[in-house]
Amino acid sequence: MKIIACIKQVPDSEAKVKAENGQVTYGDAPLVINPFDEYAVEGALQQKEASGGTVTALCVGPESAKEALKHALAMGADEAILVSDAALENVDSLGAARVLAAAILKIGDADMVMFGRQTLDNGAGVTAPQTARVLGWPMLGLAGQIKVEGGSVIVERVLEEGRQIVKANLPAALSVVQSIGEPRYPSFMGIRKAAKAAIPVWSLADLAMAAPAALVTRAATMNPPARETVCEFITGESPEAIAETLAEKILAEKVL
Amino acid sequence: MKTWVYIDHFKGQVQPGSWEALGLGKSLGAVSAIIFGSGVEAVVKAAFEYGADEVIAADDASLAEYRAEPYASSLSALASSLTPDLILLPTTSRTRELSAMCAVDLNSGVLTDVSAIEVSGETIAATRSIYEGKVLEKAVCSAKPALVTLRARAFPKPALTAGRAGTLTKAEAKADAQSSVEGYSATEAAVNIGDAAVVVSGGRGVSNNPSLGLDEKATAQKGFELLGELAAVLGGAVGASRAAVDAGYIPYSHQVGQTGKVVAPDLYIAAGISGAIQHLVGMRNAKLIVAINKDAEAPIFAAARYGVVGDLFVFVPALTAAMRKKLGK
Ligand SMILES: Cc1cc2nc3c(=O)[nH]c(=O)nc-3n(C[C@H](O)[C@H](O)[C@H](O)COP(=O)(O)OP(=O)(O)OC[C@H]3O[C@@H](n4cnc5c(N)ncnc54)[C@H](O)[C@@H]3O)c2cc1C
Numbered sequence: 226m227k228i229i230a231c232i233k234q235v236p237d238s239e240a241k242v243k244a245e246n247g248q249v250t251y252g253d254a255p256l257v258i259n260p261f262d263e264y265a266v267e268g269a270l271q272q273k274e275a276s277g278g279t280v281t282a283l284c285v286g287p288e289s290a291k292e293a294l295k296h297a298l299a300m301g302a303d304e305a306i307l308v309s310d311a312a313l314e315n316v317d318s319l320g321a322a323r324v325l326a327a328a329i330l331k332i333g334d335a336d337m338v339m340f341g342r343q344t345l346d347n348g349a350g351v352t353a354p355q356t357a358r359v360l361g362w363p364m365l366g367l368a369g370q371i372k373v374e375g376g377s378v379i380v381e382r383v384l385e386e387g388r389q390i391v392k393a394n395l396p397a398a399l400s401v402v403q404s405i406g407e408p409r410y411p412s413f414m415g416i417r418k419a420a421k422a423a424i425p426v427w428s429l430a431d432l433a434m435a436a437p438a439a440l441v442t443r444a445a446t447m448n449p450p451a452r453e454t455v456c457e458f459i460t461g462e463s464p465e466a467i468a469e470t471l472a473e474k475i476l477a478e479k480v481l
Numbered sequence: 482m483k484t485w486v487y488i489d490h491f492k493g494q495v496q497p498g499s500w501e502a503l504g505l506g507k508s509l510g511a512v513s514a515i516i517f518g519s520g521v522e523a524v525v526k527a528a529f530e531y532g533a534d535e536v537i538a539a540d541d542a543s544l545a546e547y548r549a550e551p552y553a554s555s556l557s558a559l560a561s562s563l564t565p566d567l568i569l570l571p572t573t574s575r576t577r578e579l580s581a582m583c584a585v586d587l588n589s590g591v592l593t594d595v596s597a598i599e600v601s602g603e604t605i606a607a608t609r610s611i612y613e614g615k616v617l618e619k620a621v622c623s624a625k626p627a628l629v630t631l632r633a634r635a636f637p638k639p640a641l642t643a644g645r646a647g648t649l650t651k652a653e654a655k656a657d658a659q660s661s662v663e664g665y666s667a668t669e670a671a672v673n674i675g676d677a678a679v680v681v682s683g684g685r686g687v688s689n690n691p692s693l694g695l696d697e698k699a700t701a702q703k704g705f706e707l708l709g710e711l712a713a714v715l716g717g718a719v720g721a722s723r724a725a726v727d728a729g730y731i732p733y734s735h736q737v738g739q740t741g742k743v744v745a746p747d748l749y750i751a752a753g754i755s756g757a758i759q760h761l762v763g764m765r766n767a768k769l770i771v772a773i774n775k776d777a778e779a780p781i782f783a784a785a786r787y788g789v790v791g792d793l794f795v796f797v798p799a800l801t802a803a804m805r806k807k808l809g810k
């Protein structure tokens with residue numbers, strides 16, 4: 226089995242992200258592997274353990290994103306590839322999907338490509354189905370359990386309405402959710418291996434493709450309206466008295 | 482502006498966000514509703530009653546189970562021949578992949594989880610939250626049709642006019658499924674906290690009541706039972722923190738937060754939840770937040786409008802009783 230895990234680098238979720246002068250800033254907050262993509266790597270490693278094979282971590286991003294790829298290597302991925310090109314700075318999801326698809330084909334012979342559910346920064350959850358569509362592969366989204374049998378994969382999808390069991394032939398694209406199990410911590414050996422790993426960097430020219438046109442562009446960024454955050458603590462003689470006061474306050478807010 | 486609204490449903494049960502999308506579409510002019518499935522007469526009827534001027538329906542046995550590929554191919558084929566400017570969809574797991582795939586087919590842009598939309602001439606600008614809601618962006622799609630999925634509860638639901646009718650146009654189904662549905666596992670009850678007007682959530686605190694003399698899981702079950710009773714009185718759904726989900730107190734589909742669902746109900750009650758940033762990003766857009774926690778220093782209070790410092794096992798039943806009385810239930 227050859228498995229590819231697509232990962233992105235994002236500012237840590239504790240980062241103070243703000244809109245400033247039309248730009249998104251996050252100070253010197255650390256950049257990390259997109260937390261949802263750790264599940265993609267975990268899912269890929271589980272399948273490697275079950276069926277043998279290799280895991281390749283793949284990222285489209287700036288040079289700094291090598292650190293996120295190293296995290297995947299430290300978790301246990303066998304190799305990592307970064308696609309980086311100045312022309313990709315403002316790439317939209319469709320463009321990223323086309324680049325990922327080209328890189329997946331260049332890596333070659335993949336049986337499964339794993340994605341995270343969504344990114345922390347863009348948060349769209351569309352790149353996986355778009356990449357699947359560009360490749361013409363089946364898309365099995367929001368997989369909480371994965372089982373490979375012969376040439377097919379059976380996935381339990383975690384949906385609003387419950388869990389749906391879906392089967393498709395390989396190769397297939399999957400997005401992986403939390404039910405797969407907690408992502409493993411990088412091992413000491415893994416960290417040492419990752420630190421020494423040479424990560425190849427491919428340009429658009431290496432993929433024999435032109436820069437995709439950005440169909441979606443960011444016209445403005447705003448900070449969300451400041452909220453009333455002063456908490457009024459309700460006190461009283463007894464839980465019943467407090468409940469009575471709180472119930473009145475809730476009703477007075479006319480939210481019910 | 483030629484606007485389409487995709488009506489998302491699960492086996493005939495329409496996602497309420499579909500009607501919100503229809504309402505928004507109507508405010509921009511005439512609207513065609515797109516309905517796929519098998520035996521969807523009731524959905525078609527409802528679409529007219531919620532204001533659709535036309536319904537384009539592919540009613541075909543091959544579309545009985547939602548599958549991304551045939552649904553995307555059917556929608557893309559229709560859109561390439563009838564050329565709408567804008568396709569609105571509610572935001573669900575299905576529509577994220579459906580709109581994403583259609584954007585590939587139609588070489589256009591997709592904007593998800595949109596909370597406001599501005600149309601000036603031919604340009605559509607959509608407001609959506611990025612970086613877990615810490616920042617908003619105004620995104621512009623330069624291609625057509627723009628595919629826009631709307632955040633649940635961000636747009637008003639239109640009124641229903643019983644008996645209202647319109648033009649029904651039949652469309653063809655593309656049957657190119659690349660996967661098959663083998664079944665459903667019955668372990669998990671259906672919940673959709675994203676659409677609920679009220680969400681009552683529990684965290685690790687639901688397992689903390691030594692006086693019950695039960696083990697951790699049984700205590701947590703009792704705790705969630707109390708929250709469920711409050712939710713029922715308020716007509717809401719039960720949510721949870723990740724700590725509660727990870728400990729196995731309640732299934733993952735209830736989880737609110739960064740790795741769970743982002744919700745924006747009218748009322749959010751957090752009980753026994755400390756208020757970690759990863760939880761806050763999932764609920765801070767609620768209109769009114771109430772926190773119940775033993776610890777007066779818990780960060781959840783900084784996000785709440787009203788707070789009660791106390792034991793949820795004591796206070797939640799009292800609040801349920803007070804609410805039941807006031808709401809006459
Ligand atoms: C990458 C990543 C993603 C994450 N995603 C999510 C996510 O999607 N959603 C999420 O919720 N978390 C998420 N987390 C976890 C998050 O950081 C917190 O660990 C989690 O939210 C804590 O849950 P909690 O508040 O229930 O538990 P705790 O932090 O343990 O808080 C329990 C609270 O209950 C109170 N309490 C105890 N007993 C009682 C009682 N009897 N009555 C009243 N109050 C009581 C305590 O005072 C305490 O404040 C994520 C973390 C990471 C690193």
Ligand SMILES: Nc1ncnc2c1ncn2[C@@H]1O[C@H](COP(=O)(O)O)[C@@H](O)[C@H]1O
Nearest residue numbers: 231232285340341343344349350351352
């Ligand atoms: N630049 C990228 N490089 C590699 N994978 C990506 C990239 N952007 C998105 N992905 C993958 O696609 C998933 C969904 O991203 P998004 O559509 O941005 O929410 C992520 O969880 C990643 O697995």
